[in-house]
Amino acid sequence: MNHLLFVLSGPSGVGKGTLVRELMREDPTLALSVSCTTRAPRRGEVDGREYYFLTEREFRSRIDENDFLEYDEHFGNFYGTPRSFVERQLKEHNVILEIDVVGGLNCKRMMPEACVLILIKPPSMEALTDRLGHRGTESPEALRGRLSRVKYELEQEPLYDYVVVNDDLARAKRELQEIIKRENRKGE
Numbered sequence: 001m002n003h004l005l006f007v008l009s010g011p012s013g014v015g016k017g018t019l020v021r022e023l024m025r026e027d028p029t030l031a032l033s034v035s036c037t038t039r040a041p042r043r044g045e046v047d048g049r050e051y052y053f054l055t056e057r058e059f060r061s062r063i064d065e066n067d068f069l070e071y072d073e074h075f076g077n078f079y080g081t082p083r084s085f086v087e088r089q090l091k092e093h094n095v096i097l098e099i100d101v102v103g104g105l106n107c108k109r110m111m112p113e114a115c116v117l118i119l120i121k122p123p124s125m126e127a128l129t130d131r132l133g134h135r136g137t138e139s140p141e142a143l144r145g146r147l148s149r150v151k152y153e154l155e156q157e158p159l160y161d162y163v164v165v166n167d168d169l170a171r172a173k174r175e176l177q178e179i180i181k182r183e184n185r186k187g188e
């Protein structure tokens with residue numbers, strides 16, 4: 001069977017992280033790709049778990065070595081998907097990746113056969129604004145920057161393979177599990 005790269009995209013605060021954790025808990029064969037970033041760790045974040053935290057110099061040298069499947073800059077920091085990890089894991093497992101929409105589309109360009117793009121949408125803009133505000137990890141300015149990007153991200157919906165509305169965590173998780181099953185069956 002060919003293994004697949006499931007890319008979960010969607011605006012900051014939409015609950016991608018929680019959904020990914022839930023999926024991994026119930027299917028430990030999924031391999032989670034941990035991205036690299038130059039942004040500073042938030043409280044509670046651990047190097048190698050949420051991200052690999054790199055200096056800008058380290059990140060740039062990885063770019064030079066063609067070490068990223070894709071990378072991008074958000075809010076003044078770099079973020080990238082480690083190519084070697086994804087390619088290695090795909091030999092044995094389905095891989096799951098939580099990444100923004102532009103990164104998702106770039107992954108699809110790099111790996112059109114393996115990549116399944118799933119857009120996670122908030123039930124409404126109000127729900128998303130509330131969630132981001134309550135997270136309390138952003139300055140008001142950073143929060144404004146993130147919200148202004150949301151509209152653009154949601155406009156990319158037609159380019160995605162699937163859309164899942166995260167109105168209820170358990171329901172959204174089940175929908176994702178169905179998508180994973182359906183896509184795996186196609187490759188059998």
Ligand code: 5GP
Binds near residue numbers: 010071104
């Ligand atoms: P945050 O700083 O909130 O963790 O992430 C900011 C944005 O970077 C989010 O939209 C997130 O999906 C995106 N991001 C995380 N990892 C990657 C990556 O490897 N590549 C790209 N292009 N974006 C990423």
